[in-house]
């Protein structure tokens with residue numbers, strides 16, 4: 001059977017179509033409408049996003065600036081609506097697992113992955129993959145709204161934009177079939193919106209409405225933003241001490257640590273569930 005090889009994978013049920021394209025030859029075929037068609041859950045393969053597995057050197061022909069990174073492999077992430085995103089935390093774990101499974105990187109070293117938000121390093125311990133997601137950047141707070149209800153939202157940039165709102169009950173976010181309202185001046189390129197409730201000490205639960213994908217079962221960068229917003233609200237890092245939170249998502253559980261050197265570590269599972277060929 002001819003066509004392009006694909007794999008299907010997920011990290012806490014944030015699911016992806018992986019397209020191995022080591023030399024960048026399918027670039028012209030990855031128009032936004034093609035990506036959206038692949039991600040369509042009824043007429044396509046179905047996914048929250050597409051992850052193109054491409055050598056950084058091969059990407060240089062298309063995105064010379066982002067390709068100037070010291071890592072062999074580049075994670076080219078596209079949202080389910082076809083839009084290009086800077087980063088996907090859950091996909092870094094799945095991407096690292098794929099590279100390790102296929103022997104494309106040494107098994108005894110951390111996996112370095114170039115992204116549009118810089119190089120991320122992933123380590124593996126059994127079935128748990130931990131990504132160093134880098135340093136969070138705080139922006140101006142704003143308000144997110146659903147219908148007539150509004151909540152203050154903490155602005156955390158994890159390479160991509162996030163607004164984190166604390167709720168009394170996750171059900172207050174309703175069915176999240178439409179994008180919540182947000183301040184377009186604060187987020188001119190759109191935003192991922194996390195709704196959070198407290199579960200116990202150093203333990204929260206969240207739902208997310210992702211830019212370019214709608215409500216998903218998990219968001220790794222979103223969980224990082226939630227850790228940062230919650231730790232700040234809890235004043236949980238006196239003197240910049242390390243702090244760890246459990247973040248429950250509809251698709252599972254993630255462990256987040258904010259380190260003394262200001263990096264956020266995202267730990268969780270990664271799965272590849274099948275593969276095949278597609279005509280794109």
Ligand SMILES: N[C@@H](CCC[C@H](N)C(=O)O)C(=O)O
Pocket residue numbers: 014049079084085086087088089090091160161192210211212213216218219220221222
């Ligand atoms: N699910 C991802 C984030 C994917 C990109 C996001 N929708 C955006 O547009 O910024 C994650 O796990 O971080």
